[in-house]
Amino acid sequence: MMSEVDELLGRDDTLIWIDILQWDEEAVRLLTDVLHCHPLAVRDCAVRNRVPRVRIYPEHHLLILHGPERGPSGHIHYIELDQIISHRYLVTVHGPLNPAVNPEVANRETDAVRRRLESGRLRPGSPYELSYAIVSTLAQRLESFIEEITRDVWHLEQRVTGGHMGNPEEFLEELFQARHGLLAVRTMGALGAEVYGRIVALGKSIPESDLLLIMDVVDQLSRIKGLADGEREYLQGVIEFYRVRAETKMTIAAERLAVIAVVTLPITALSSIYGMNIIVNQSTHVPQLLAVLLVMAIMSALLLTWAKRRGWW
Template sequence: MHPVSAVEALLADPGTLLWVDIPECSAEAATLLTDVLDCHPLAVRDCMQRNRVPRVRIYDHQQLLILHGPQRGPSGHVHYIELDQIVGDRYVVTVHGPLNPAVDPEIALRETDAVRRRLESGRLRPGTPYELSYAISSTLARTLESFIEEVTREVWLLEQRVTGGHMGNPEEFLEELFQARHGLLAVRTMGGLGAEVYGRVAALETRVAANDRPLVADIVDQLTRIRALADGEREYLQGVIEFYRARAETKMTIAAERLAVIAVVTLPITALSSIYGMNIIVNDHTHLPQLLLVLTVMAIMSTLLLTWAKRRGWW
């Protein structure tokens, strides 16, 4: 590792492959990009601002690649962690952020830190800027895959609860299901758009050295497979959601039918008792034969209605 002041001297050495990692694109970093590394002004602008959509910018002597990685937040929210790469003729610049204040800054450095450890241990020896960029982007692809694994673990637990007959609080349980689906949808979007970014680079064959083209094609394949994995798990989860909703709706329908039967059975009894309760009918004392007659009529009416409801298949 070298200080920022050594960047210009290192860049002057034709045998040096330079990697500049910028945790946050401050004004000092922007000056380094502009004056020392001769980055395009639009590339510097994109590095300083938050980019919500991955993209690629092709310039004369460099390419800007903007990708995103996931980080789970509260209530199922997924933070988009931006990672910008400027790939030049003899250097790679990685810029992180800007970040949501709720995200730990260390999260943004997880991919570049992993690559740095491989460089320090000697397990990675890139010979070209694209080889270094490939290592960084492959690490990001593994982060996306790990995110899918984490969400899938939750999906399996939710599926076990559904097939086990769990109902619980439908509102809370559906919230858990939809949070898991949102996570898969977010990582699917990151993988799919990232594949489109590298697909654009792969289409410009004249701007990429012949030895580096297989690396670009492999990144496209990795990110495309991330999208396919997320789609598969999302479809599986959607089946779990539909199963749970169908069960909940069936229970509600059965409950509504039973309530309808109760209402039908009690309606004539209520009507008859209301008539006898009117003030226009006044009795000084209970007439037992008349009471028995009214109760018998009520019982007959209820029996007939229950029989009719049974024939209709209501219960």
Template sequence: MSFFQVQVDRIAGIRVLSLTGGMIGSHSVDEVATLLARDATLVWVDVPECSDQAVTLLTDVLKCHPLAVRDCMQRNRVPRVRIYPHQQLLILHGPERGPSSHVHYLALDQIIGEKYVVTVPGPINPTVPIDVALRETDGVRKRIEAGRLRPDSPYELSYAITSALTHRLKAFIEDLTRDVWDLERRVTGGHMGNPEEFLEELFGAWHGLLAVRMMGALGAEVLGRVAALEARIPVDERPLIADATDQMNRIRNLADGEREYGALLDLRHEHHRQRHHPRHPVGRGALDHGWRGPSAAAGGKGPHGGTGLTVVLAPGHHGPHAAEGHPSHRRSGGRSGALRQRLLS
């Protein structure tokens, strides 16, 4: 069974809201064409999944570009923006933690027209609850229905949705930081337990920070592209795009700062290990002494301007297969070597 087939049974129907002045209305899909013909009316079409009905609505009523419709139907692994004559497609990602340090990338697609906004969550893993994918749009809709938010234009509505996504990114960093602080307490208190299990936990936090860092960095890139199209954006709306871009850049910077802290923790763990277990050859931790933070030389930077990572093995330890004849090397080279391979892959 495909992702799409599993999704169909879990998702509610299309939701249509209209905002005219201070008035809010809820409508059926059949009313969308009439709503678009009204003056001074903003229409929000929230599509939980791209069913045949949704594709017909996007294509025949909202006149969305075929490539935009195609992107809403498929899984998009990279954020992007597509500019069309009367609309823009904006795709951003949010995180959700999974098992074994996995981070789910949840796409949120927005089609921003002259009088409407369409929101579509990308196809998700069947193990992820559908309400997780709808968290941002549900939150914004509830604020509108409660009278706490009154967007007057498609850009104001899109800005509210994008800001809700950045709040999720910040909350994700907060959760990972709590994990890093717990690891620090264990290091400083001398209660790390199994060194390899400690490294697994440290890797999970570091991997999550790297994922959210990439979401912020790439989100800022695509929003920056929108901001650069000044001729296409009303003057009053440009500060919203600039602020959304700044929010994504701050997500990247927050994640970078916490990753540096995680690298320092890794060095402290290595110092503690060398001091108390000098003969235990567990390499040099998940992040190693080859870590380079944002201030590294240009040659140390990774893709998308990210910080570089160099793994340096402990003296006399040249990988998981270097000293297979020694039992202690076999024990430590397994999971620690696998960690290094995961970091480099």
């Protein structure tokens, strides 16, 4: 592979795309000895980068982006895609990946672009044009991910407006998992736009046609951020609706329990007094018993009337 790339570099009419599916020593030698990439760029391709970034070197640019993949319990995997872009070649590096993620997920965007190349539907004229096709496919994936989360949000909203309460703990977890997904894709879009915005700001050496493509990528990723923000605000409204309803039910239940406690308070007080050992009777005194029960009823009725006037029930 290294000899083939070296031979292609000697041809001025050839656009080279090197897609490194798995990082190994051969990949290190290719980037270092054949393409003469900056050592820091090689290092960044070898390790996992948790934040998108751009590195501007004299002969090439390093771009690091992320795409989303759903995991269990609402977890969102960050699928890393590294790009080294020169005026002659494009290198794409996948991963490192979490062992729980299917390796085919990392190749989703590059495989789609490869199929377009093989079918003749895509004929890039520069490495940045080829990179544009890959990142545009990634932006479409981000948009599709928002669509998937929005479908879940709609189902959750229908359950909330339909009066569903169920298990509040489990339902709130579903709501917050959906919000976490939107927040993750929003972060990917926002940081990706910042990365490409940096290239636009320092793009004096980039041809105008490629610079226009980079500006379009900034617009695509910024719109991803806007879409995610809009859906997240909508979901936040659903969460607040559900929480207010649950809290209202708890408040009403607490008020009713308070009324019950207040009504039974005089009965408990008189029963406690008559249950003391200081009062000893050898037999039941019916008039006295009726008088005590009458006092209990009157006190309870007065308290119920007062609670009604206060609007407690």
